[in-house]
Amino acid sequence: xxxxxxxxxxxxxxxxxxxxxxxxxxxxxxxxxxxxxxxxxxxxxxxxxxxxxxxxxxxxxxxxxxxxxxxxxxxxxxxxxxxxxxxxxxxxxxxxx
Numbered sequence: 001x002x003x004x005x006x007x008x009x010x011x012x013x014x015x016x017x018x019x020x021x022x023x024x025x026x027x028x029x030x031x032x033x034x035x036x037x038x039x040x041x042x043x044x045x046x047x048x049x050x051x052x053x054x055x056x057x058x059x060x061x062x063x064x065x066x067x068x069x070x071x072x073x074x075x076x077x078x079x080x081x082x083x084x085x086x087x088x089x090x091x092x093x094x095x096x097x
């Protein structure tokens with residue numbers, strides 16, 4: 001008989017309760033977020049403005065950069081806000097399904 005357990009949720013724990021460490025994490029994630037946004041915007045602008053980069057490979061690169069920009073702009077700011085504000089418990093349950 002195999003394993004019959006089914007995981008339907010996982011627990012996302014906060015980093016720490018120390019305010020100084022929370023601010024350090026906020027600054028680190030904000031720097032990574034802004035770097036990713038700036039990099040994706042530069043890729044989109046470079047391919048759009050340069051006529052020699054109008055090839056199918058760069059077409060897909062622009063769409064990949066746009067998708068990355070959309071995904072990172074929804075998840076990272078929300079996780080930063082949730083981890084720094086104490087509106088919810090320190091244990092946050094996210095549903096997988």
